[in-house]
Amino acid sequence: MTTYTIGVLHGDGIGPEITKATIEVLEAAAARAGGVNFEFVKLPMGWEAIDQYNDPIPQVTKDALKDMHGWIMGPHDSAAYPEQHKENRNPSGELRHSFDLYANVRPAKTMEGIKSVVGQANLVIYRENTEGYYCDRNMYIGVGEWQITPDVVVSAGVFTRRAVERIAHAAFQMAMQRRKKVTIVHKANVIKLGSGLFLKVCREVGEHYPEVEVDDFHIDEMTAHLVRRAHFFDVIVTENMFGDILSDLAGELVGSLGLAPSINTNENQAMAQAAHGSAPDIAGQNIANPVGLMLSTVMFLEWLASRHSDESLLSVARTMESGITATISSGVTTKDLGGSVSTTAFTAAIVEHIAR
Structure with a gap:
């Protein structure tokens, strides 16, 4: 059974909430599908990294990512960073540049239960x-x-x-x-x-x-x-x-930019990153929609499966995606999609669908 090492960059605003939710669903899908292990390595990015290293994307993070299969990146709030950091590339741009992630892949697909x-x-x-x-x-x-x-x-x-x-x-x-x-x-x-x-x-x-x-x-x-x-x-x-x-x-x-996934790739690595921003106005309120980052992670798993010819990864991706779509089509959604459940309740509903 192969172990894949995945970096986790929580980021700013709603980033920690939606990243935590995404990892929960990924772990549930991996447990359900079987055949693959993940090692998650938390790395500093954004305000957390500024506090620790005075750099929103420090060298210690970039060095660690070199040895990983890829990473899941939460949104950043670079517009609010101190002036000295606004002169440099934002964390997303820096990682795309540093790792030559030349392809940004962004699907747009209608979903059952979403207008x-x-x-x-x-x-x-x-x-x-x-x-x-x-x-x-x-x-x-x-x-x-x-x-x-x-x-x-x-x-x-x-x-x-x-x-x-x-x-x-x-x-x-x-x-x-x-x-x-x-x-x-x-x-x-x-x-x-x-x-x-x-x-x-x-x-x-x-x-x-x-x-x-x-x-x-x-x-x-x-x-x-x-x-x-x-x-x-x-x-x-x-x-x-x-x-x-x-x-x-x-x-x-x-449907909504909040649902929009994306990955950034080269031949050897990929970064899962939702298309939306950090939404600092709703950070910490437990109402953020994590679907964009979750579906970005599904895309990342599909890319990883193709790169390593590992059907187990594809099975995890399908399990994760089906849990997300089943939950949405059942009418359980966050406030931005017309529902009323919290981020954590929505995540728990997906995990329950996967378990069933």
Whole structure:
């Protein structure tokens, strides 16, 4: 029986509450499914790390993560950090940059018991995670943004063939497991060189997957298409900023951003991280919705199962997911979804479903 070492970064705001709930459900699913062991290692991040190390993502945490199979990361409240820390990458951006987690994978799928704005939909967005217009992570050293005068700022967007090729391959490989359709989202009509390279390279990669149907849309028209016919899309591949915006839109359209999961991956490691923020206004009230992080952990288990060819991990993922969906479809939900149960009561209901 293999033991997988998983880092746990509780984070800020509602982070400790939803992370604790996620680990509870994961442990229940592992006990039910059997065949796999997990070793959870708690590591400092966010305000906890600032208090201990004067750094929201200290080197001791990054060093420990190097030897782990992956980690579960709660949200951070970097907007509230002391000014000295706002000059650096936030914890999420730093880990994506440090570990070259180039693929941010964000599905948007309708769920039974959750009202969708767009009817039935089941799509996944592959967001390039290392460059584009995200100035805090698109340079090897330094930040891709300069203030020329008090009234003039230049922000750089970076597009490289290497980065586009690997996110495109990841997207097409996923499409081969789904409905064999990839949509490239870009702005090549205006950003002719940068976004043009993204479109060109994605099209070239698509030639290696002749079974996959390929189309493309400009980012502005894509937002309208998502609202009007989300069911039409299967796998969407796009650059960093466009992917960030589209995935938040898609998550809200199919039910709630609070339900939206994601993972950040390279070939060897993955980070489970919900798409939403730390919600400091409701922290400590035991009303936070943990589903986004729980489903992110399901995605992480699926990735880990594929990476290590371990069917036991896939069984844990299916058990965990079925417990979550069964609980929601039964009408037991947190306040944000129209229910009335607390975070802990909702978690206990999922654990009970898994046990049954």
